[in-house]
Amino acid sequence: MKILTCPMNGPRNINEFQNFGPLKANPDPDATSDQDWARHLFRADNSRGTLVEWWRHVPSNYFFLAERNATTNEVIRTFDPSELEQM
Amino acid sequence: MARLPAPWGNRINRDAPVSMAGAEADTLVQLPSDPNVQADRHPISAGQQVTAQNVNGSLARDCDAFMDKLGRFMLVRFYYRTFMGPTRNSWMILWEPLIRKKAGLGVLDISAPHEDYEKVNLFCDLLVVGAGLAGLTAAIEAAEAGADVILAEQEPVAGGALSYGCDGVDRLPALLARAEELPNLRLMTGTVVNGWFEDNWLPLIRGNKLFKTRAREVLLATGCIEQPAIFRNNDLPGMLPGTCVQRLMRHYGVKPGQRAVVLAANPDGYRVALDLLEAGVEQAAVVDPRPGGSGGALSAELEARGKTHVTGVRVGGDWLDCDLLVISVGYAPMWQLPVMPGPSWAMTKIRR
Structure with missing residues (x-):
């Protein structure tokens, strides 16, 4: 079983986590057509290579971000969402 | 040993040799509440009922024994591609039920008594798989350096x-004593490491217990398994790998036969021959198939005969009577664990 290092709880088994898809910019709800909004909500690119994803540690209900290589399934780093503002 | 099948191969209803190491699917027997038990892996107990699985009638009077004669017509192939005709759904209504029956797998007992299967979580710095010379030495060294070590061995003895084997036996008691006295070294015998999953998560199975083990590092010292030799009738009972003969004699005190032919293509084969002499087994011949050996070109020269047990071996032109053929021709690494997570594989020749 894979281990994922939660920024708050430390290394835990992967079955304690839930994936919430890749991080993407929110489009402006007023200026976006219904079709594009649905696409934004429900379609993922499913791209190869490194991506930043939302994850949740389920027992503690803590959301965080993980940088992961989608090809090799290697987790490069995990970090708290507050670091996003500095990025 | 029971007449046994390899359901995926062509050996419908043939006897099969054993390795005494659980390395073959051909020693399956039926216990009252447990089908497909590996006979060479299962300790016997008083009053235990064991029945052969792949026979029609009894093992001694098997109504399907005539199938042995048809071996040359049964090539290795996919059953469901070969048995297509004569009509469109013949496979489903005719061949499949017939072949399932002949494949000889055991019978499930639905009223078998309930048994408990436990799960335990284990954590360690280092998991060493295999408690041979390499595994024991490595585990002891790591434990002496302060690591928390688990040493897993699938045999009942380390x-x-x-x-x-006869080489270096005298080193074993000291190694075992040292392993015993180290508090941070856990030696688990009779434990099979059943898989190797992500981030070193390994299931260890001992009897009815599953140890879900998370190791920081894994070290494989799984050793190797003896390979069979290829010749006509090479799957008759009475043909045993050299290490199997040694296990039978040294672990279980069993004299493996009365009159033996030893096929020795490496020094270990000769060592087995010496062991057999020591155990009082008469030796018909030691055959060395290597160039310059006494056997010559093997594939054309060697053949065995016998119906339910080997009774003779032909080396060159002469038939030698024997009830045991010891085969010691080479080893293959036990690499089932490392190929599971799929690292790339390479063999390196080591000069000594």
Whole structure:
């Protein structure tokens, strides 16, 4: 079983986590057509290579971000969402 | 040993040799509440009922024994591609039920008594797989350096080849004593490491217990398994790998036969021949198939005969009577664990 290092709880088994898809910019709800909004909500690119994803540690209900290589399934780093503002 | 099948191969209803190491699917027997038990892996107990699985009638009077004669017509192939005709759904209504029956797998007992299967979580710095000379030495060294070590061995006794081979047997008691006195070294015998999953998560199975083990590092010292030789009738009972013969003699005190032919293509084969002499087994011949050996070109020269047990071996032109053929021709690494997570594989020749 894979281990994922939660920024708050430390290394835990992967079955304690839930994936919430890749991080993407929110489009402006007023200026976006219904079709594009649905696409934004429900379609993922499913791209190869490194991506930043939302994850949740389920027992503690803590959301965080993980940088992961989608090809090799290697987790490069995990970090708290507050670091996003500095990025 | 029971007449046994390889359901995926062509050996419908043939006897099969054993390795005494659980390395074959051909020693399956039926216990009252447990089908497909590996006979060479299962300790016997008083009053235990064991029945052969792949026979029609009894093992001694098997109504399907005539199938042995048809071996040359049964090539290795996919059943469901070969048995297509004569009509469109013949496979489903005719061939499949017939072949399932002949494949000889065991019978499930639905009223079998309930048994408990436990799960335990284990954590360690280092998991060493295989308690042979390499595994024991490595585990002891790591434990002496302060690491928390688990040493898993699938045999009931630790020591690997040291416990049955004649080379370096005297080193074993000291190693076992040292392993015993180290508090941070856990030696688990009779434990099979059943897989190797992500981030070193490994299931260890001992009897009815599953140890879900998370190791920081894994070290494989799984050793190797003896390979069979290829010749006509090479799957008759009475043909045993050299290490199997040594296990039978040293672990179980069983005299493996009365009159033996030893096929020795490496020094270990000769060592087995010496062991057999020591155990009082008469030796018909030691055959060395290597160039310059006494056997010559093997594939054309060697053949065995016998119906339910080997009774003779032909080397060159002469038939030698024997009830045991010891085969010691080479080894293959036990690499089932490392190929599971799929690292790339390479063999390196080591000069000594």
